[in-house]
Amino acid sequence: MVAKIYRKCGDIDTKEMLFLPYLRYNQSMRETLLHYSFDDSSSSLSASGAWTLDEVERLRTLLEGYDKKLRTHSPETLYLDLSQVTRFDTAGLILLRDYIRDWQQRGITVELLGMSEKMRKLYVLIADAPQAKIVLRYENFLAEIGKATLRTLQDAYAYVQFLGELTVHLLRLLLKPWHLRLKESVYHMKQAGIGALPVIALTAFLTGMVIAYQGAVQLAKFGADIFIVDIVGISIVREMGPMLTAIVIAGRSGSSYTAEIGAMKLTEEISAMRTMGFDPFRFLVIPRIVALIVVLPLLIFFADMVGILGGMMAAKWELGISWHLFVQRLYEVLALKHYLLGLLKGPFFAFIIATVGAFRGFLVEEKTESIGLQTTASVVNAIFLVIALDALFSVIYTEWGL
Amino acid sequence: MSRNVIEVENVVTRLGGRMIHEGVSLHVQEGEIYAILGASGSGKTVLLKEMIMLLQPLSGTIRILGDDLRTIGYKEASALRRSWGVLFQFGALFTSLTVAENIALPLKEFSDADATLRDEIVLSKLQMVGLKPEVASLYPSELSGGMIKRAALARALAMDPKLLFLDEPTSGLDPVGARRFDALIEKLRDTLGVTVVMITHDIETIRGIVDRMAILAEKRTVAEGSLQNVLQSKHAFVKAFFKDINV
Incomplete structure (x- = not known):
């Protein structure tokens, strides 16, 4: 466990640096960070490092940790600085987007700062993607039984139909056996x-x-x-x-x-x-x-x-x-x-x-x-x-x- | 000059006793839309298969994102496979899985993303390729030809690839659908910064979105470059191929 917290105490400023407690991601630990600070009515959040699919679990933990702090402070405005992000992809930005949407719904104004041109393009692309869940067509047990029964009956009916068609062909063959x-x-x-x-x-x-x-x-x-x-x-x-x-x-x-x-x-x-x-x-x-x-x-x-x-x-x-x-x-x-x-x-x-x-x-x-x-x-x-x-x-x- | 993401040098291929390539070379630069052209049987698909490690050439080197495919190790190869997406000619969606499951499959296997995030990624990929969210729960057999191509493209994009290989992306689409698909590919290149390598016969695609191209004939590359450059070529096949085009 390597959880180090730097705290600079003061009336207004509480700056924390949060490291993730997983050693196996040694390399990316140094890479992916979330710095933040709070004051009376606003909070600054600075993301850096890799915001990619490989990092989503770590990123989620980081964001959750910040979100908890945010709930106790409840600022009006959040300044999100993305200028230090070195790598990003759809997964990382979707994760960020979900939190931003959540913050906005709680009445916090989120200001995005330092987005590169490339990132802005991708963010626009995913910004209005539906958040809806994908509905899978599951059936309950009774429906399954009913469907299976119906299918069996349909198969039996189709088999009889097949035999009927076959009979016609066999009769035709009887008339012209050389066919x-x-x-x-x-x-x-x-x-x-x-x-x-x-x-x-x-x-x-x-x-x-x-x-x-x-x-x-x-x-x-x-x-x-x-x-x-x-x-x-x-x-x-x-x-x-x-x-x-x-x-x-x-x-x-x-x-x-x-x-x-x-x-x-x-x-x-x-x-x-x-x-x-x-x-x-x-x-x-x-x-x-x-x-x-x-x-x-x-x-x-x-x-x-x-x-x-x-x-x-x-x-x-x-x-x-x-x-x-x-x-x-x-x-x-x-x-x-x-x-x-x-x-x-x-x-x-x-x-x-x-x-x-x-x-x-x-x-x-x-x-x-x-x-x-x-x-x-x-x-x-x-x-x-x-x-x-x-x-x-x-x-x-x-x-x-x- | 941009950096080359794909370098094919002097590739020689023999399949079933028949020579397919006798020295094919081409160079794809980062962020461009690159087309491989040639008559049927000129070995375009074989070359594509060699680039995505489905086939091995007899000799010559293929370098993808800096990795030499002949000497690449198992780990590097699987990392490389995750950094490209391939759209097969007929989609090759897994028929026993829904569209959403098809797209989520690489995410499920190769990342820690949980089910909710996977769903969100799937939906955003569907939106990127211009499909409605309702399509997610359909099976490939319930889709039209154009939708299959788009869904397959969404699957190819699932891992945010650096490279996108397309095998005849507009074949089997109606002219309007084909132009829309071109626009989609161009948009994806512009927004995601992905490098696109495609095999195509579609002259409108070549004129509309392709930056540079290579033309295969007589088992080698007979011309490489932008449309203007290629049109300068005196080679008979190139002249025949472009005889109807006026630039």
Whole structure:
């Protein structure tokens, strides 16, 4: 703390020199100062040094200290001498302006002395700037919930609208099937299909293995070891295979559809396409849907095979069921219908993933975070809808006794 | 003679195997409005990017406010970055922040100014660039093209820079808006004493407010000086560029 106060006592004159108690600004401490004196009806204030943004905290403390003194003296006139100011900028002058305004409001006449031409120009520029606070648009909790609800409903409505428009385009395509963009469709089949094989193989293999391991522990208690084949076979083929494939594809391809179409919308490529007479549905949306509808059942088949392989391996290690026995039992218990019922879900899941992905892409706005938000929403929506649809399939299959 | 705030000497640049500059030199004096002219693809933007440390030249020296950009240290570089403001061609406002937050961002990061003072600085900058205080709480997506340029200029001015770099400040503005923007730049130079370096194609800007200029052609500086000086040049590109102008 280096607070030194020089006081020259007298009837009229009290001169003080105030240093700031912060050592870390050693350099500027010597630079930035506020000298002042008071007499009966007036006060002289002399500013010197740097009145800049880097110094605002120190300047504020200096001015506050002076302001306190001023309140006890309450002079009529204040002579503010700025001739010793070496550096200044907008921030420093705004700070000074705020105090000057405050003093003037308290009925003190403020006389500015020794302003350089440069400083006067800048001061004039900021002198009448509004002091109003910037109002931020905050919303309360209830309003947020209301808005979110409304947004969800609007999105759902827009999705239905999108599906309607898509139906019109699909019907048109039905009349002229050769209008399908085959090249794009095949490209997306390759992207979504072959590219997904490794990750689907890994997830399906591990899922099959985990199901077998979990089942083995329970079945071993009853000595019903061989039923592991039923559990693995039916659960993989009917449920796990289609589901995990759909979830992987929603995360992999659904998200990329949103990002691709979203980026095209940002760069106005979609608008350009429209004006040139290329319908984005025909060129962008339908090829992606067709590609996924073709590819997803194939991937489900692949996931089924790899999943059962994982189960077989776990059954061999954990329960000692030989490959031969496993396959023989599989022939007996795994009816063709289970396999077909699982595969049948594929095109429906594919439709949901591709339409949600494309739909979310079209919702992208001209903001950097928009693509991220829509891609997240695309994956979350697609996975949710896939699971909901899967539940619906379960109910239907059960009701029909399949 | 005023002191040079920017000195570019014999800059050679190669990007992706293509020569962009083969010895570009220019000198910007304190307090002037300086323009870099040239045809599309003559490397104006690349040169600007080299001056603001976004790119590095192959050889040659660039000196900004006395600092040599090749040998500058980390601390000096960040200090230098705070002493200039850059207005990008399309504004480059952060879309996820309001106009006020965009302008206040450097103040928040690089100064101790509290929220109230920041708001006041933001409002005075908005006033300087001729925007209403209501604009402060809007997002960039809610602004028109001219307003985006002004808001971006306010952000460039946030730290009271000594140097202001403008990349095609009047492109995309209507003729009336463009002249107003010129007047604004001139006013800011006169009141804030800031040195302005701009890339422009706008002949009215060149005639109206530019003090001195450099013309890039054939990968070098073919002319430098005031409009009168430059018009004396016998270089074919300079003649073609100014063929419609009568001074």
